[in-house]
Amino acid sequence: MLKERGLVLALAFSLTAGAALGQIDPEKRELVQFGFTQAIEGASPVAAYGFYYLNEPGFFGTNTTLRLALAPVYMDSEVGFSGLLGTNTDVGIGLAGGGFADNYYEFQGNKYIPGESFTGNSAENSVSVYHLFDPGKLIPLYGLLRVREHLSMYDKNDDYPGFVLPHDHWTTAWRAGLRLGGREPLLNPDLAGEISGWYEGQYRTGGGTYGLDKDSVLESRAELFWGRALLIYTLPKTKQRIEFSVTGGSSARADRFSAYRLGGDLPLSSEFPLAIPGYFYQELSASSFVCANARYSVPLDPAKSWSLTPIGSIAEVDSIYGLNQPRRTYSGVGMELGYRSPKGVWQAGLTYGYGFDARPDARPGQSIGLLCQINLEARHPGGPSLLDQFKGYLPTHFW
Numbered sequence: 001m002l003k004e005r006g007l008v009l010a011l012a013f014s015l016t017a018g019a020a021l022g023q024i025d026p027e028k029r030e031l032v033q034f035g036f037t038q039a040i041e042g043a044s045p046v047a048a049y050g051f052y053y054l055n056e057p058g059f060f061g062t063n064t065t066l067r068l069a070l071a072p073v074y075m076d077s078e079v080g081f082s083g084l085l086g087t088n089t090d091v092g093i094g095l096a097g098g099g100f101a102d103n104y105y106e107f108q109g110n111k112y113i114p115g116e117s118f119t120g121n122s123a124e125n126s127v128s129v130y131h132l133f134d135p136g137k138l139i140p141l142y143g144l145l146r147v148r149e150h151l152s153m154y155d156k157n158d159d160y161p162g163f164v165l166p167h168d169h170w171t172t173a174w175r176a177g178l179r180l181g182g183r184e185p186l187l188n189p190d191l192a193g194e195i196s197g198w199y200e201g202q203y204r205t206g207g208g209t210y211g212l213d214k215d216s217v218l219e220s221r222a223e224l225f226w227g228r229a230l231l232i233y234t235l236p237k238t239k240q241r242i243e244f245s246v247t248g249g250s251s252a253r254a255d256r257f258s259a260y261r262l263g264g265d266l267p268l269s270s271e272f273p274l275a276i277p278g279y280f281y282q283e284l285s286a287s288s289f290v291c292a293n294a295r296y297s298v299p300l301d302p303a304k305s306w307s308l309t310p311i312g313s314i315a316e317v318d319s320i321y322g323l324n325q326p327r328r329t330y331s332g333v334g335m336e337l338g339y340r341s342p343k344g345v346w347q348a349g350l351t352y353g354y355g356f357d358a359r360p361d362a363r364p365g366q367s368i369g370l371l372c373q374i375n376l377e378a379r380h381p382g383g384p385s386l387l388d389q390f391k392g393y394l395p396t397h398f399w
Contacts, residue, residue, distance in 0.1 A: 023090065023130045023132070023140070023142045023144075023182075024065050024067075024080035024082055024090045024092060024130060025055045025057075025065065025067065025080075025185075026057060026065075027055065027057070027184075028055060028056060028057055028377060029053065029054065029055040029185070029377055030053070030054050030055075030375070030376040030377045031052070031053040031054075031185075031186075031373060031374065031375055031376065031377075032050075032051075032052050032053070032373070032374040032376065033049070033050070033051060033053060033187065033268055033372070033373050033374075034048075034049070034050040034370070034371070034372040034373075035048060035049050035050075035266045035267070035268060035269070035369070035370070035371050035372075036048040036369055036370045036371075037264055037265060037266055037281055037351070037353075037367055037368070037369035037370075038367060038368060038369070039280055039365065039366070039367045040366040040367060040368060041359065041363075041365065041366060042111075042112070042280070042359055042365065043112050043114070044112050044280045044281070044283075045103075045105045045112065045117070045280075045281075047264055047266060047269075047280075047281030047282075049071070049266065049268065049269065050071060050072070051069050051070060051071040051074075052069070052070045052071075053068070053069045053185065054066070054067070054068045054069075055067050055068075056068075060079070063081060063082040063083055063084075064079065064080065064081055064082070065079070065080040065082065066078075066079055066080075067079075067080065071098070073098045073099035073100060074096075074097070074098030074099065074100070074101055075095075075096060075097065075098055076094075076096040077094065077095050077096065078092045078093065078094040078095075078126075078128070079092065079093050079094075080092040080093075080130075081093075085129065087135075088131060088132040088133075088135050089129065089130070089131045089132075090129070090130040090131075091127070091128065091129055091130075092126075092127070092128040092129075092130065093125075093126075093127060094124070094125060094126035094127070094128065094148070095124070095125050095126075096122075096123075096124040096125075096126075097121075097122050097123035097124055097151075098121070098122070099121050100119060100120070100121065101120065101121060101122040102120025102121065102122045102152045102153075102154070103117075103118070103119055103120050104117060104118055104120055104154075104256065104257070105117045105282075106256075107280065107283040107284070107285070107323065108323050108324045109323075109324040109325065109326055109360060110283070110325070110326065110358060110359055110360050110365075111360060112280060112283070114157065114158070115158070115160035115163060116160070116163060116211060116212065117157055118154050118155065118156055118157055118165055119154065119155045119156075119157055120152055120153065120154050120155075121152075121153045121155075122150060122151060122152055122153070123150075123151045124148055124149065124150045124151070125148065125149055126146055126147065126148035126149070127146070127147050127148075128144065128145070128146040128147075129144070129145045129146075130142055130143070130144055131143045139180060139181050139193070140180075140181070140182075141178065141179070141180045142178070142179050142182075143176075143177070143178050144175065144176065144177050144178075144179070145174070145175070145176050146174065146175045146176075147172075147173070147174045148172075148173050148174075148175075149170060149171075149172055150170065150171040150172075150173065151168075151169075151170055151171075152168060152169055152170075152171065152257075153168045154166060154168060162212050162213065163211060163212055164209075164210050164211060164212075164214060165210060166206070166208075166210040166216075166218045166257075167205075167206030167207075167208065167210070167218065168206060169204050169205045169206030169207070169218070170204065170205045170206075171202055171203070171204045172202075172203045172204075173200055173201065173202045173203070174200070174201055175198060175199065175200040176198070176199050176200075177196060177197060177198035177199065178196060178197055179194060179195075179196035180194065180195045180196065181193040181194040181195065181230075182194050182196075183230060183232070185268070186373065186375075187267065187268065187347060187349075187371060187372075187373040188241070188297075188338070188340075188347065188373075189232055190232070190234040190241070191232060191233060191234060192230060192231070192232040193230060193231050193232070194228060194229070194230040195227075195228075195229050195230075196227055196228050197226075197227040198224075198225070198226050198227065199223070199224070199225055200223070200224045201221070201222075201223050201224075202221060202222045202223070202224070202258055203220070203221045204218065204219070204220050204221065205220075206218065207219055207220030207221075215322065216255075216256065216322065217255055218255060218257065219253050219254075219255040219257075219258070221253060222251060222252065222253045222254050222255065222258035223251060223252040223253065224249060224250075224251045224254070224258065224260075225249060225250050225251065226247065226248065226249025226250070226260070226272070227247070227248060227249070228245060228246070228247040228248075228272060229245065229246050229247075230243075230244070230245040231243070231244050231245070238299070239299050239304040240296070240297060240298055240299065241295070241296070241297035241307075241309075242295075242296055242297075243293075243294065243295040243296075243297075244292075244293070244294050244295075245292070245293050246290070246291070246292045246293075247272055247274060247289075247290075247291050247293075248288075248289060248290040248291070249286075249288060249289060250287070250288040251287050251288060254287045254320065255320065256285060256320060256323075259285040259286055259287060259320045260274060260285070260286045260287075260288075260289050261274065261282035261284065261285060261286075262274040262275075262276055262279070262282065262283075262284040262286060262289065262291060262315055262317065262330070263275075263276050263279035263280050263281055263282050263283040263284050264276070264277075264279060264280060264281030264282060264283075264353075264367070265277045265311065265334055265351055265353050265367070265369060266281060266369070266371075267371070269281070269282075274289070274291050274315070275291075275293055275311075275313055276291070276313045276314075276315055276330055276331070276332045276355060277311055277313060277332040277333060277334030277351075277352075277353025277354060277355060277367065278332040278333075278334065278353035278354045278355025278356070278358050278364065278365040278366055278367055279330065279332060279353075279355040279358050279365055279367075280358075280365070280367075284315075284317055284319070284325060284330060285319065285320040285323055285325075286317040286318055286319060286320065287318050287319070287320055288317075288318040289315055289316065289317045289318065290315065290316045291313065291314070291315040291316075292313065292314055292315070293311075293312070293313045294311070294312050294313075295309050295310070295311050295312075295336075296309065296310055297309040297336075297338070303342065305339055305340055305341070305342065306337075306338070306339055307336075307337075307338045307339075307340070308335065308336070308337060308338075309335065309336040309337075309338060309349075310333070310334075310335055311333060311334035311335065311336060311351075311353075312331075312332075312333050312334075313331060313332050313333075314329070314330070314331040315329070315330050315331070316328055316329055317329075317330060327357070330355070330356075330357075330358075331355075331356050332353055332354060332355040332356060332358070332365075333353075333354050333356075334351060334352055334353040334354065335351070335352050336349045336350065336351045336352075336371075337349065337350045338350075343378060344375060344378045345374065345375055345376075345378045346372070346373065346374045346375065347372070347373050348370070348371065348372040348373075349370070349371040349372075350368070350369070350370060351367075351368065351369040351370070351371065352366070352367070352368055352369075353365075353366065353367040353368075353369070354366055355367075
């Protein structure tokens with residue numbers, strides 16, 4: 001379900017970035033976000049993302065919102081039409097695609113297998129319907145129905161004798177869900193709460209065997225069921241920040257491409273990040289799982305700019321067949337040293353992760369990382385976005 005995004009800075013959102021709210025985002029946002037994590041020991045692919053994110057209500061008209069995420073080799077966008085199907089029912093038209101978006105990295109028995117990993121490029125279009133069930137309430141209850149067409153195209157990373165790539169294929173998927181509350185697409189929001197439940201059906205062309213001696217299977221269909229409970233709260237006086245979440249899911253006919261992926265500690269890597277510090281990024285592939293994460297941030301200085309955040313995660317996992325994951329329970333702890341500028345324009349964090357029994361022979365795994373966010377809207381509230389400024393250099397008929 002959640003895949004590594006490549007060896008370059010590429011968009012790491014599997015969510016179609018701003019859809020984290022399960023609605024057309026009503027807030028103006030302009031962000032630059034970056035994340036990187038790397039194992040201290042053991043060969044692993046680079047896990048990184050970097051992108052410019054824009055959410056612009058009223059871009060084409062009072063009822064139209066543009067959401068745009070741009071990475072060096074990837075774009076993800078949606079134009080949302082508020083009230084198109086009624087007062088409380090919105091419609092979004094999405095377009096996404098680019099290089100390295102469908103890269104696949106094989107892990108077996110806590111070990112990275114480069115020869116069975118490969119590059120994947122993609123293109124996607126989608127139609128989403130968002131319905132608000134409780135207008136006027138403090139905590140919104142939204143329903144989502146989304147249909148998307150996704151094209152995956154694969155290339156070998158190297159000439160590995162006997163390895164056969166999966167077929168290039170189209171995936172038709174439809175998702176339905178309910179979300180009470182939500183989390184903003186920010187690195188460390190001060191307040192958030194969510195209870196949500198989801199279903200997604202995936203139907204592929206090009207199903208069949210691939211791999212070494214064709215020992216792996218690309219299923220022609222899969223079904224996923226998952227949910228999340230999340231709470232983030234910042235104490236007003238002390239600015240201590242508490243974050244806790246439990247995410248769980250199951251599936252039918254899940255394969256390597258539709259599996260839930262757990263591991264690493266990149267908080268904006270997906271709509272539902274399944275972090276376990278000290279493990280390789282998304283090294284565990286699960287047909288079903290339960291994952292609990294907790295963070296507690298404590299300010300270190302009177303200005304409350306610097307903070308120290310202990311992190312803990314534990315997961316119970318049913319592995320995808322053939323990946324030889326040695327056990328069912330995985331856990332890790334970590335620490336983040338963070339800084340937030342006085343006006344909240346930018347924030348950054350240095351992270352360290354320790355994964356219990358993460359490497360072969362029950363050795364621990366260790367990782368380091370860097371997270372950064374620049375909030376351009378906080379720097380110039382109400383001012384023109386970078387995209388607005390760029391438009392000034394183009395003929396008006398482009399817009």
